Amino acid sequence: MVDLPEQGNANVRAPNYYIASTRAECWHCGRSTRVLALALPPTHETLDVDTREIGDWRPAGAHAIIFYVAQLPDTVQNRLRDLSSQFCMGYSDITSNSYWVNHCQHCAALLDDHELHCEPSGAFMPGSESTAANIQLLPIGEAFQAVAAGFALEPEFFQSMSKA
Numbered sequence: 001m002v003d004l005p006e007q008g009n010a011n012v013r014a015p016n017y018y019i020a021s022t023r024a025e026c027w028h029c030g031r032s033t034r035v036l037a038l039a040l041p042p043t044h045e046t047l048d049v050d051t052r053e054i055g056d057w058r059p060a061g062a063h064a065i066i067f068y069v070a071q072l073p074d075t076v077q078n079r080l081r082d083l084s085s086q087f088c089m090g091y092s093d094i095t096s097n098s099y100w101v102n103h104c105q106h107c108a109a110l111l112d113d114h115e116l117h118c119e120p121s122g123a124f125m126p127g128s129e130s131t132a133a134n135i136q137l138l139p140i141g142e143a144f145q146a147v148a149a150g151f152a153l154e155p156e157f158f159q160s161m162s163k164a
């Protein structure tokens with residue numbers, strides 16, 4: 001029996017997850033704004049793209065912070081909306097598509113995931129234990145699945161992030 005996710009083309013799933021939050025300086029208006037991200041426990045699984053047809057889920061065996069998230073189930077969307085109205089679907093000129101992206105709470109500028117997740121000293125790429133400690137992880141004991149294009153496996157200093 002093939003265990004297909006409810007959401008047809010989800011490529012990552014987990015029995016539980018974390019909502020990560022920290023602050024970043026908006027690179028448009030220069031003010032400090034809250035930013036969110038999604039983090040997954042080592043029990044998360046990813047769908048092998050090459051064998052997607054037969055639903056070959058592979059255990060990751062590592063923590064992950066995911067980004068460029070294109071689809072989320074309602075349960076996860078509601079959790080995120082409870083925490084922030086600034087993390088929502090938005091169209092990025094950089095990627096030329098829409099995904100769950102942070103917006104500055106002051107000027108509403110779109111804060112692309114590339115800057116937050118892929119640049120050294122990006123808000124979700126801490127360069128030290130002390131900056132990692134500024135990231136708070138809120139554990140959510142609910143099933144998770146998503147369509148995501150970005151994965152940071154076993155992010156550096158993950159253990160230093162604060163468990164809420």
Ligand SMILES: [Zn+2]
Pocket residue numbers: 026027028029030031104105106107108109
């Ligand atoms: Zn701003």
